[in-house]
Structure formats: structure tokens, C-alpha cells
Amino acid sequence: MTKTSTMAPIESLRNLGPKSAQWLAAIDVYTYDDLQKLGPVTAYRLLQSAGYKVSLSLLYAMYGALEDLVWNQLPQTTKDDLIAALNDQPSPFA
Numbered sequence: 001m002t003k004t005s006t007m008a009p010i011e012s013l014r015n016l017g018p019k020s021a022q023w024l025a026a027i028d029v030y031t032y033d034d035l036q037k038l039g040p041v042t043a044y045r046l047l048q049s050a051g052y053k054v055s056l057s058l059l060y061a062m063y064g065a066l067e068d069l070v071w072n073q074l075p076q077t078t079k080d081d082l083i084a085a086l087n088d089q090p091s092p093f094a
Contacts, residue, residue: 006033015061015071023052036066041085059086 011021027046029035040062047054059082064071
């Protein structure tokens, strides 16, 4: 795994392109450190609450970005853990 600078801009991270960066900027996530502090599940919930049509692929992409892994190559157990965490965490604006 490559060491990622904590100040690396979101769009420079694996799996996250301009559209993801634009969406994440709407919830004040601009860097690796910002995403790491929130975590992918909370970021996903905040995006959902902001009205973005997020998919599980984005959840996996954010996790992969933090771990420097390709999102569609995450082990199924990791995906299952992320879904369980998502189901355990209510929407912040419910």
C-alpha cells in the first residue's frame, strides 16, 4: 500500500474522480484527512442526506481511497462489513 499524504486532494485519491470530489466538497470533504476523519460510512450518509443519489459503489470507492485499494476488488467480507456499518448508522438528519 502506498502512503497517502493526509493533505492529498480528494480527486488525487484512487477511485475518486471529479464528480465524487464535487459531491464530497458539498459536505466539506476536500482531502484524504477530511475523509479519514469522517469515515466512508458517515460521508456516505451525509451525501445521502444532502440529496445525492449515492450508490454502494461510492461507499466502496471511499473506503478503497482511504486504504489505497481498487473499490471493485474489495473482499466481500469488507463490503459486508461496510453495509453492516451503514445499516447500524442512522442518517444524520433522520
